[in-house]
Amino acid sequence: MTASTHWVCTPAAELDAAMGRAAAARQAQLTKPPGALGRLEEVALRLAAMQGRERPSVERVRICVFAADNGVVEEGVSAFPPSVTMQMVMNMAAGGAAISVLALALEADIELVNLGTATPMSPHPAVRDATIAPGSANLARGPAMTDAQCDQALAQGRAAALRAIDAGAELFIGGEMGIGNTTASAAVACALLEQPAAALVGPGTGLDSAGVKHKQRVVARALERHRRAAQATPPDAGRPAPAAVLASLGGFDVAALAGAYVACAQRRLPVLLDGFISSVAALVAVRLCPGAADWMLFSHASAEPGHALVLQALGGVPLLDLEMRLGEGSGAATAVPLLRLACRLHGDMATFAEAGVKGQAPLSAPQ
Numbered sequence: 544m545t546a547s548t549h550w551v552c553t554p555a556a557e558l559d560a561a562m563g564r565a566a567a568a569r570q571a572q573l574t575k576p577p578g579a580l581g582r583l584e585e586v587a588l589r590l591a592a593m594q595g596r597e598r599p600s601v602e603r604v605r606i607c608v609f610a611a612d613n614g615v616v617e618e619g620v621s622a623f624p625p626s627v628t629m630q631m632v633m634n635m636a637a638g639g640a641a642i643s644v645l646a647l648a649l650e651a652d653i654e655l656v657n658l659g660t661a662t663p664m665s666p667h668p669a670v671r672d673a674t675i676a677p678g679s680a681n682l683a684r685g686p687a688m689t690d691a692q693c694d695q696a697l698a699q700g701r702a703a704a705l706r707a708i709d710a711g712a713e714l715f716i717g718g719e720m721g722i723g724n725t726t727a728s729a730a731v732a733c734a735l736l737e738q739p740a741a742a743l744v745g746p747g748t749g750l751d752s753a754g755v756k757h758k759q760r761v762v763a764r765a766l767e768r769h770r771r772a773a774q775a776t777p778p779d780a781g782r783p784a785p786a787a788v789l790a791s792l793g794g795f796d797v798a799a800l801a802g803a804y805v806a807c808a809q810r811r812l813p814v815l816l817d818g819f820i821s822s823v824a825a826l827v828a829v830r831l832c833p834g835a836a837d838w839m840l841f842s843h844a845s846a847e848p849g850h851a852l853v854l855q856a857l858g859g860v861p862l863l864d865l866e867m868r869l870g871e872g873s874g875a876a877t878a879v880p881l882l883r884l885a886c887r888l889h890g891d892m893a894t895f896a897e898a899g900v901k902g903q904a905p906l907s908a909p910q
């Protein structure tokens with residue numbers, strides 16, 4: 544761990560518990576039976592404690608999509624070729640990708656960060672060039688990243704979170720685009736959760752069952768390689784174990800997401816997690832930075848089968864289950880209207896006292 548990334552181990556900021564209590568007191572006065580708005584109530588209270596505001600708001604949303612290729616695709620672990628990563632970033636920049644459409648519909652800011660694609664990308668005004676290398680190395684055969692590359696990717700994520708904060712974002716969504724990244728994410732999750740490949744490897748973009756079996760074997764081989772490498776590394780090498788797992792088995796995009804989530808948690812910016820890949824990055828963030836989980840909200844349950852286990856490890860219950868399995872931040876973006884409605888209900892509903900004052904039918908507060 545280099546000096547430049549010591550920040551990843553700094554604890555997260557504390558939630559504003561007093562504001563959480565103030566918001567709960569307000570919620571108890573709203574003109575509805577206690578608890579009747581279900582988990583929308585919980586969302587509003589969490590956001591109040593995160594934002595330090597009795598009436599939270601998520602109108603200003605920043606979506607940051609990190610793009611990177613994954614050398615492990617040479618093992619035949621994806622239904623699509625790596626050239627799609629670059630093409631999809633261009634599609635995002637042109638407004639044609641799912642996340643572009645969602646960002647426009649939500650009036651959210653979107654930032655595209657290229658951490659390194661296998662196919663060179665022409666400069667584009669809507670794409671921030673933060674190339675580390677033309678993709679990570681093949682994690683089945685050796686470390687996916689050098690420690691320096693991993694630190695660079697973490698720092699890129701942090702920089703993106705700080706830009707979001709400077710721009711006044713009230714909610715951060717991290718997305719990713721990188722063919723092969725469900726393999727890297729599954730490998731990282733297996734190592735962190737001490738699970739076999741079969742527990743976390745799934746079809747990704749659409750492998751058939753033979754393809755999934757092959758992908759499991761590739762991940763199992765990578766885990767075995769990683770285990771041997773970890774045993775050979777002296778324990779006082781100075782790197783926290785999750786960072787070593789990330790460098791060995793992750794991808795630039797997963798590392799950048801983890802760095803962004805850590806920075807958001809340290810700087811009090813609520814994070815709305817996306818699907819499988821985003822949640823694996825969140826797991827890395829939580830392992831690196833004590834307390835980071837407090838700053839995370841869970842948007843949706845991905846159809847990628849490994850997501851359930853990662854969610855369980857994070858203690859998260861997603862708001863939606865739409866059988867989405869896209870990534871890009873799309874599931875998180877889809878849940879933004881729910882968060883906005885939770886905030887509007889919490890902030891704008893009348894209290895029992897107000898409803899009485901307004902001369903409407905008198906309402907009795909709960910006994």
Ligand SMILES: Cc1cc2ncn([C@H]3O[C@H](COP(=O)(O)O)[C@@H](O)[C@H]3O)c2cc1C
Binds near residue numbers: 627721724725746748
């Ligand atoms: C056209 C297209 C658009 C995408 N947008 C997100 N992904 C998603 O699928 C990829 C991961 O799946 P795997 O590990 O199976 O390659 C990532 O790029 C992820 O963001 C896409 C995939 C494709 C093909």
Ligand SMILES: O=C(O)c1cccnc1
Binds near residue numbers: 748818867
């Ligand atoms: O849930 C995800 O993040 C996901 C699932 C499949 C493919 N890409 C992303």
